[in-house]
Amino acid sequence: MTSRFLPPYLLQQVAASRAEAADTCLATLAIDERLRAERAARAPAPGSVAPVPGELAEAAWTVHDARRGTTLPGDPVRRPGDGESGDVAVDEAAYGIGATLAMFEQVYGHTSYDGAGAPVSLTVHFGRDYANAFWDGTQLVFGDGDGRVFERFTKPVDVLGHEFAHAFTEYSAGLIYRGQPGALNESVSDVFAACLKQRLLGQRAEEGDWLIGEGLFVPGINARGLRDMAAPGTAYDDPVLGKDPQGAHLDDYIDTTDDNGGVHLNSGIPNRAFQLAATAIGGSAAEGAGAIWFATLTNGSVRPTTDFAGFAAATVAAAGVHAGVVRDAWAEVGVAVAAASGRGQRRATGSGPGSGADAEEADLVAVRRSGGFAGMVVDGQVDLRSGDERAEELRGLVERIDLRAAKPGMPHPDMFVYAFTLCGSHLVVPEQHLTDDLRRLASLVLEQR
Ligand SMILES: [Zn+2]
Incomplete structure (x- = not known):
């Protein structure tokens, strides 16, 4: 194990069921290139998707069924006004998107993620x-989960709210998905996810569970949720998952090359600030x-590279x-608004694949997949x-493999990122830029015991 701060999640799964898990690795890896090509073909220019004034040019939302394939968007199966489909994932998505659009419209006067009614x-x-x-930059995508650790990703409505908020952030402040701006991007998604969940439950902030x-998670996994905004670092502690690694204070900021600079780890800090303020x-x-x-993200005061201190101010x-x-609230998590740059003492960890491998690295092939929801x-x-x-x-x-030919580039929110060590050379590649050879190499290495 090269990981210092996260558990051997899949490795232990593999030990329990090697063939089955290997299939899962391959399935998860399989999306990359095709997604990228399809996205390029489908991507509308920002602003080009607004409906005709006074009349929706198309349905406010459409749920598609990929039927366990990876072609996007798949077959359209439900739109507003349609009855229950009988497919639980389809109906959860329909309920979730209706509720999310209603919150943005009714509470913030913001129509869809772009404020202009984008379907x-x-x-x-x-x-x-x-x-x-x-x-993925054009649409929301949900897997069914692996059934061993994760249930379907439409089940908690806040997951849908979280993904929708990534679209909102992209079309408003445009926070880049790396380092402190990336952790803020992640946090903003959790913020509106929690707002959505509490609104649907009719809860006041002090009544919410902030999970x-x-x-x-499937039954038997010792987890209350994936993240706890009120107490980051306490959402789970499980033999398979390990312990929730989030910090709740700037002193616990994690410097890492994983996960686009720990965007899902350090989001606990601004998450806690929001929970305290709320x-x-x-x-x-x-x-x-x-x-x-919401006002902060839409009033022009936040730039794509704004850090914790700038966002707090x-x-x-x-x-x-x-x-x-x-x-x-920000002071409580160590972010002083008056300071020019409130970044405090940081803890370094997870320096990437093969770290410390020194002399033996010449014969080492290592793969480290991070990120994801x-x-x-x-x-x-x-x-x-x-x-x-x-x-x-x-x-x-x-x-x-010619590492110089591989495309690094920015990841999409919640997609995976791969760090490769290939006999002394290092490369980080976002999921959508994997070549066939890199994908094969990753699937081989990750299916290990
Ligand atoms: Zn996210």
């Missing part, structure tokens, strides 16, 4: 055993602190009579001198 495309039953959900992804303001989180965060500036409360790490390595049955094929792949 929302959703796809369920994506891939086989695909344990993730994401926004993201409650119900996402409960101090009281009432509905969506209408109280949520309205301040922008929320204080947008908070009106609640400015003091919001400033105190859950922000969890799966890794593996093969020593080419070890007699491992995969060594011969891996050696051929390593000789053929």
Whole structure:
């Protein structure tokens, strides 16, 4: 294991059921290239999807069924006004998108994610055993889960709200998906996800459980949810999953190359600030602190590279009579609004595949997959001198792969990112840029015991 802060999640799964898990690895890896090509073909220019004024040019939302394939968007199966389909994932997605659009419209006066009524495309039953959900720049996508750890990703409505909010962020502040702006991007998605869940349950901020992804895990996994905004780092502690690695204070900021710079790890810090502000303001989180965060993201005060300190200052500036409360909330998590750059002492970890491998690295092939909605790490390595049955094929792949030809580039929210160590060379590649050879190499290495 090269991982210091996350558990051998898939590796232990593999030990329990190697063949089955290998299939899952391959299935999850299979989306990449085709997704990229299809996205390029489908992607509308921002602003080009607004409906005809006064009359919707097309349905406000459409749920599609990929039928366990990876072609997007799949077959349209439900639109507004249609009755229940009888397919639980389809109907959960329909309910969730209706509720999400209603919250943005009714609470913030914002029509769809772009504020101009863009029709929302959703796809369920994506891939086989695909344990993730994401926004790919044009639509929302949900897997059915692997059935061993994760249930279907449409089950908790806040997962859908989270993915929709990624679209909202892209079309408003445009926070880049890396480092502190990336952690803020992640946090904003959790913020509106929690607002949505509490609004549907009729809860005041102080009544909410502040869990993201409650119900996402199969029975037997010791997890209350995937993240806890009120107490980051306490959502789960399980032999298979390991322990929730989120920190709740800037002193616990995790510097890592995984997960686009720990965007799903460090989001706990701004998440906690929002939860503190929302409960101090009281009432509905969506209408109280949520309205301040919404204003912050849409009033031009947040730039794509805004860091924690800049974002905190922008929320204080947008908070009106609640400015003091919001400033105190950020101070509680170590982000001082007055400071130019409030980044405190940081803890370094997870420096990537093969770290510390030193002299033996020349014969080491390592793969580390991070990111995804859950922000969890799966890794593996093969020593080419070890007699491992995969060594011969891996050696051929390593000789053929030209790292200089691989495309790094920015990841999409909640898609995976792969770090490769190939006999001394290192490369990080987002899921949609994997070549056939890199995908094969990753599937070989990650199916290890
Ligand atoms: Zn996300």
